[in-house]
Amino acid sequence: MSAPVIAVDGPAAAGKGTLARRLAAHLGLPYLDTGLLYRATGRRVLDAGADPRDPGVAEEAARTLRPTDLERPDLRGPEADAAASAVATQPGVRAALLQWQRDFGRTHGAVLDGRDIGTVVFPDAPIKLFITASPEERARRRHLELTARGNTADPAQVLAELRARDEQDAARAVAPMKPADDAVLIDTTTLDADAAFARAVEVVRGKIET
Numbered sequence: 001m002s003a004p005v006i007a008v009d010g011p012a013a014a015g016k017g018t019l020a021r022r023l024a025a026h027l028g029l030p031y032l033d034t035g036l037l038y039r040a041t042g043r044r045v046l047d048a049g050a051d052p053r054d055p056g057v058a059e060e061a062a063r064t065l066r067p068t069d070l071e072r073p074d075l076r077g078p079e080a081d082a083a084a085s086a087v088a089t090q091p092g093v094r095a096a097l098l099q100w101q102r103d104f105g106r107t108h109g110a111v112l113d114g115r116d117i118g119t120v121v122f123p124d125a126p127i128k129l130f131i132t133a134s135p136e137e138r139a140r141r142r143h144l145e146l147t148a149r150g151n152t153a154d155p156a157q158v159l160a161e162l163r164a165r166d167e168q169d170a171a172r173a174v175a176p177m178k179p180a181d182d183a184v185l186i187d188t189t190t191l192d193a194d195a196a197f198a199r200a201v202e203v204v205r206g207k208i209e210t
């Protein structure tokens, strides 16, 4: 197999990024966290004083996004989560970000994590993983991350926001979050990051050898 594209999709805090980054390092492939594109777009809309649901402003923000926008320090946290998910419902935003993602993976192969990599961005990817975990476990992880960064957060509110974002991501008309028909599901509810990585390596090996 020539340098492959590996699609890693799934809901918030399932462990996609941790797994995808590690898989990329292991296989010597570039890695792209596609959520950052939506987060940075959402931030630019907030900077402009606009509502992330405003399609005109959001599409312009996505079309004029620069690589340095992905390095902003304010792309995590509840406000950025909600803005990202709101701009991500808009077809114009998704169209503007599609080419960026395809260009990244096309030439040298890559590991990309997001919501629609295996269904829309690279539907022909030879390896697709859909990473999931129970909402309670994912909220526990997100809450831990928030408190580790020194934020105070109410666990019940973290769970409610995570569920609302999952719902919006799965229900939108364009590129909704769902496993591709040929994706391999990995449920990490009872797997730590090492065990999830070991399982993913097993899947990748199986695909490369067949």
Ligand code: CDP
Pocket: 011, 012, 013, 014, 017, 034, 035, 036, 038, 039, 081, 084, 085, 086, 088, 113, 114, 115, 116, 117, 165, 169
């Ligand atoms: O890290 P977490 O899973 O919480 O979120 P993320 O992957 O950074 O994505 C933030 C938001 O961007 C998601 O809630 C989606 O609404 C959107 N997104 C998307 O629509 N498609 C992608 N390929 C990646 C992210």
Ligand code: CDP
Pocket: 010, 011, 012, 013, 014, 015, 016, 017, 018, 019, 141, 142, 145, 188, 191, 192, 193, 194, 196
């Ligand atoms: O990218 P996504 O939002 O799906 O999740 P992440 O940022 O990779 O992981 C969220 C948190 O869960 C991190 O603090 C990880 O250390 C932890 N975790 C994991 O990534 N994988 C597991 N199997 C268990 C926990």
